[in-house]
Amino acid sequence: MKPRVSRVITVAAVTVATIATATVVPLANPRASAAPCIVTVQLAPGAVNPAVVCLEQRLVEMGVPGIDGPDGNYDAGSVNAVKAFQTERGLYDDGIVTSITGRQLGLRGTLPPTGAPRVTVIGDSTASAMRYYDEVANSTTRYDVLGAEYDLVWSVESCRRLVRTSCGARKDPSTGKWWTPVSVLPLMQTSLRGKLGEALVIMAGYNDTSIATAIDGIMAEAKSQGVYKVFWVNFRASNTYSGAYQGLDREFNANLEAAKVRYPNLVVLDWNGFTYSQPVSTQQSWFAGDQIHLSGAGGLALARFLKSNIDGFQIEQCEPSNANAGVAEQANGGPASPETGQSGFRAITPTRVLDTRSPSIGGGHGKAGSGRTVTIDLSAAVPSNASAAILNVTAVNPCSGGYLVIFACGTQPGTSNVNYIGSRTTAGMAITMMTDRTICVFSSAMADLVVDLVGAFVPDGELFHAVGPARWIDTRGSPAQLPTIGRFTAESQINVPVAGVGGVPVDATAVWINLTATNSPTEAVLQAYPGPCGTPPNTSVVNVLSNRAAATSAIVELGAGGICVRALAGQPHVVLDVSGWFGGNSSGGRAFVGHFPVRVYDSRSGSALVAGATVSLLASEVAVYNVAAVEPSWFGWLSAKPCGVAATSSILNTAPSENTANVATVAPGIGGDICIGTSISTHVIVDRVGTFVLV
Numbered sequence: 001m002k003p004r005v006s007r008v009i010t011v012a013a014v015t016v017a018t019i020a021t022a023t024v025v026p027l028a029n030p031r032a033s034a035a036p037c038i039v040t041v042q043l044a045p046g047a048v049n050p051a052v053v054c055l056e057q058r059l060v061e062m063g064v065p066g067i068d069g070p071d072g073n074y075d076a077g078s079v080n081a082v083k084a085f086q087t088e089r090g091l092y093d094d095g096i097v098t099s100i101t102g103r104q105l106g107l108r109g110t111l112p113p114t115g116a117p118r119v120t121v122i123g124d125s126t127a128s129a130m131r132y133y134d135e136v137a138n139s140t141t142r143y144d145v146l147g148a149e150y151d152l153v154w155s156v157e158s159c160r161r162l163v164r165t166s167c168g169a170r171k172d173p174s175t176g177k178w179w180t181p182v183s184v185l186p187l188m189q190t191s192l193r194g195k196l197g198e199a200l201v202i203m204a205g206y207n208d209t210s211i212a213t214a215i216d217g218i219m220a221e222a223k224s225q226g227v228y229k230v231f232w233v234n235f236r237a238s239n240t241y242s243g244a245y246q247g248l249d250r251e252f253n254a255n256l257e258a259a260k261v262r263y264p265n266l267v268v269l270d271w272n273g274f275t276y277s278q279p280v281s282t283q284q285s286w287f288a289g290d291q292i293h294l295s296g297a298g299g300l301a302l303a304r305f306l307k308s309n310i311d312g313f314q315i316e317q318c319e320p321s322n323a324n325a326g327v328a329e330q331a332n333g334g335p336a337s338p339e340t341g342q343s344g345f346r347a348i349t350p351t352r353v354l355d356t357r358s359p360s361i362g363g364g365h366g367k368a369g370s371g372r373t374v375t376i377d378l379s380a381a382v383p384s385n386a387s388a389a390i391l392n393v394t395a396v397n398p399c400s401g402g403y404l405v406i407f408a409c410g411t412q413p414g415t416s417n418v419n420y421i422g423s424r425t426t427a428g429m430a431i432t433m434m435t436d437r438t439i440c441v442f443s444s445a446m447a448d449l450v451v452d453l454v455g456a457f458v459p460d461g462e463l464f465h466a467v468g469p470a471r472w473i474d475t476r477g478s479p480a481q482l483p484t485i486g487r488f489t490a491e492s493q494i495n496v497p498v499a500g501v502g503g504v505p506v507d508a509t510a511v512w513i514n515l516t517a518t519n520s521p522t523e524a525v526l527q528a529y530p531g532p533c534g535t536p537p538n539t540s541v542v543n544v545l546s547n548r549a550a551a552t553s554a555i556v557e558l559g560a561g562g563i564c565v566r567a568l569a570g571q572p573h574v575v576l577d578v579s580g581w582f583g584g585n586s587s588g589g590r591a592f593v594g595h596f597p598v599r600v601y602d603s604r605s606g607s608a609l610v611a612g613a614t615v616s617l618l619a620s621e622v623a624v625y626n627v628a629a630v631e632p633s634w635f636g637w638l639s640a641k642p643c644g645v646a647a648t649s650s651i652l653n654t655a656p657s658e659n660t661a662n663v664a665t666v667a668p669g670i671g672g673d674i675c676i677g678t679s680i681s682t683h684v685i686v687d688r689v690g691t692f693v694l695v
Contacts, residue, residue: 039107042138043097047074055082055097058105087191090122090155092179100131100154103140103147116151117315118197121306122184123156125169126292127203127233129299131156137296145303146310151197157181161207162214185214188221196225198399199315201306203233203271206292211252215259219266226400228318228423230263231309232256233271238291261547262656265423269309271302316367318399318446340387340433342591342695344461345582347454347510347557350392350529350537351381354441354451357396367399368443375409379437382456388594388690389434390455390555392539394427395420395447401659402445406430407597409440415597415687417626419659420447425543429553429663431457431624431689433594452539455510455555462509462582463589464692466622466667469514469641469649470502473565473576476519487519487573488526493533493566496576499558508583510557512665514651515565517542517572518549524570528554531561540568549637549653551575553663555582577649579665580622590622590692597626601676601686604630608683611636615684616643616673619666622692627676628661628685629654636680642669654680665692 037054049072056070056078064081079095082105086093089104102108121127130142131154146152158169160181168178181187184204188196200222205211215232222230234256235249249272256268275283283291286298294302354376355361356368368374378389395404395418403416418428422445432439441449473496475486500506517524526542544550556563565574601617603609608631629638629652637650652662666674676684 037107038109039097039102040099040138042099042102043074045074045079045095048072049074052078054107055105058107088195090120090153090187090192092157092181098135099138099140100135100143103143104152104154108140109144110148112147112149112151116149117199117318118151118153118195119146119199119201119310119315120153120192120196121146121156121201121203122160122187123201123203124160124206125158126206126236126294127156127302128158129294129296130154130303133296133299142299142303145300146307149307150310150315153192153195153197155187155192156203159207160184160204162205162211163217164208167207185217185221188218188225194225196222196227198228198318199231199310199313200227200229201231201233201310205235205252209248212255215255216262219259219263223265223401223422226318226422227265228315228397228399229265229267229313231267231269231306233269233306236272236275236292241290241292264421264545264548264658267309267313269305271305274305314397316397340457340592340594341459342593342693343387343457343459344463344591345390345510345555346383346386346456346458346461348381348456350539351453352450352538353378353381353453354449356448356450367446368441368449373412373440373442374449375438375440376451377438378434378453381453382434382437383458384437386437386456386458387433388457388592389432389439389453390457391430391432391439392427392452392454392541392552392554393418393430393441394425394450394540394543395443396425396450398422398424398426398443398445398447400445402443402447403659403661404428404449405442406432407440407442408433409435409438412440412442413597415599415626415689416628416661417663419628419661421658424545426550427540427543427552428661429555431594431663454539455557457592457594463591463695464512464580464582464622464665465588465590466580466665466692467503467578468645468647469577469579470647471575471577471649472496472498472502472513473574475573475575487571488567489571490567490569493536493564495531495533495561495564497562498578498581499562502578504578504581505583508558508581510555510582511563511578512553512555512580512582513563514551514553514577514579514649514662514664515542516549516551516575516577516650516653517544517567517570518575518653520544520546520570520572522546522570524572525568526572526574527564527566527568528556529564529566530557530559531564532559533561533564533566536564536566536568544570544572546570548655549635551650551652551662553579553651575650589695591695592624592690593693594690597687597689599685599687600625601684603683603685608633608681609678611678611680614675614677616671616675617686618672619668619674620672622665622667623674623688624663624665624690624692625674626661626663626687626689627651628659629678630659630683630685631657632660632680632682634680636678636682638679638682638684639677640664640666641675641677642667643673643675644670654682663689
């Protein structure tokens with residue numbers, strides 16, 4: 001598409017503050033120093049102007065090589081330095097210091113705070129009003145909406161395509177040649193590689209005739225560079241635009257909505273819905289006659305629309321992580337570690353012992369990760385004779401894919417408890433031994449951590465009895481112990497009687513469940529706590545994205561009403577499976593024995609399991625396993641059950657190329673084996689973290 005506004009090079013005004021004369025020392029961090037003076041004049045190659053001294057001082061301050069020294073002449077060395085800077089920022093590299101280039105150099109006002117998250121905006125002519133109208137007016141009004149708070153990369157250019165070569169957009173005012181912008185994906189892979197930052201905004205594709213495969217390529221590249229969120233502005237419907245795009249807007253928007261299911265860090269911004277919800281007079285003031293390109297007022301509205309949406313996700317600065325983003329790797333042999341003594345379950349009122357977002361809960365800490373281990377003292381929360389802690393651990397808004405390891409402080413095991421991907425909040429149960437009633441949590445990538453203590457194993461605790469697995473609830477209508485109740489809504493909850501139902505005796509005190517949320521049109525959160533339903537605790541059990549499925553195990557104390565299952569958010573279908581119960585010292589009761597995690601199966605030494613495959617593993621006792629699906633091929637599930645038992649219940653749900661883990665307790669079946677089954681092709685890892693032995 002041709003630009004709606006031509007580039008203007010003439011100087012509208014000149015304001016040069018007093019020029020500092022002190023020696024300028026190059027800085028390792030160019031953002032740590034203010035500019036030596038303020039420049040509001042546009043500077044073209046060959047200019048002789050006092051403002052050039054300010055520019056050259058700033059270039060020296062940034063440590064840019066090739067600068068002859070501040071002399072007031074905008075010559076080849078300084079021009080090339082500016083061009084290099086423009087390339088680094090995704091700008092049109094003509095060497096002309098426009099209002100936007102000057103703003104990013106720190107010559108036209110205060111730079112955003114050191115450590116501000118980087119937001120990269122890559123757009124075509126439908127986004128270019130945010131840039132061109134500022135340059136025409138020699139201002140930064142639209143840029144500053146985002147640029148005052150975020151470290152902004154501002155790459156919007158006419159006629160840009162997503163993947164295939166872009167068209168010639170406009171004439172270079174200094175050379176007379178036609179400027180052809182680099183397309184979105186090639187730009188990400190070349191001059192902006194490693195510079196995208198925490199958030200990427202895409203507003204392009206109007207010059208394409210198909211975007212489905214382009215979305216996948218762009219999202220894969222963003223993932224490889226650790227981008228936290230990709231905000232993709234959807235396509236405004238227009239019956240007046242006559243380009244190749246006409247009539248494809250609905251198809252493109254459907255492509256984006258479908259991609260949201262595949263990519264949890266993709267946020268589709270409804271520019272189409274937002275703009276058409278405005279009064280007709282407002283739309284007329286924002287858009288040109290083709291109903292796609294924007295006026296100056298429309299460019300300002302778009303910048304504000306982007307900021308309000310980006311602010312809503314609380315984008316934080318993320319540090320790169322060199323850790324394995326998949327699963328922890330088991331060291332050969334592993335260190336010797338004593339087993340715990342035999343112990344039983346002791347319920348503890350759910351207690352939040354760490355929230356890195358809150359200094360008042362566990363000392364705050366800020367995002368963990370990048371090789372950092374957080375130590376949590378549980379001495380005030382668990383009995384003095386406790387041998388192991390039972391926790392619900394959540395990685396909140398992780399910067400990139402990774403995993404959590406929860407362990408007794410000392411030697412870190414090569415096994416993971418929770419696997420997550422960038423920007424997806426993921427929760428899981430962990431059972432871990434302790435060192436002097438302290439535990440450690442390692443996160444391989446930056447993430448906020450929330451840890452809730454829900455119980456402990458103590459010598460005089462309640463013994464475990466394995467069942468099933470048995471399906472208690474399935475709101476989708478499948479057979480279950482309880483009648484179908486239909487999809488949950490936000491804040492809805494039900495009492496689930498457990499004691500006295502399905503082989504669980506009336507004197508049971510707690511139950512081991514696997515809770516699944518699925519098919520919610522919006523992000524959903526489930527809670528499970530002792531019934532009857534009432535005031536819920538400040539803890540979550542399952543977090544799931546819209547149109548996805550996720551499962552998490554939990555041990556829940558039984559109240560007078562059994563347990564309460566509540567949807568804190570979303571409208572999910574709910575599946576609840578029971579794996580066992582705790583209570584008394586009746587015949588058949590089993591005590592827990594914890595040990596250093598041991599990897600008992602890893603398909604990566606050979607081929608991935610195929611869809612429908614089952615692998616049997618020798619098991620002499622009822623055991624606690626951490627089961628992980630690694631690089632699954634598609635949406636599906638894994639099951640774990642005694643071999644030879646007809647009943648099947650899923651323990652975790654998969655999505656393409658996303659590693660997922662969950663903890664399960666499984667009794668040996670016929671022949672003394674447990675069976676791990678999969679509905680899709682995937683690698684599978686199984687780690688044993690403890691056993692339940694007969695007493």
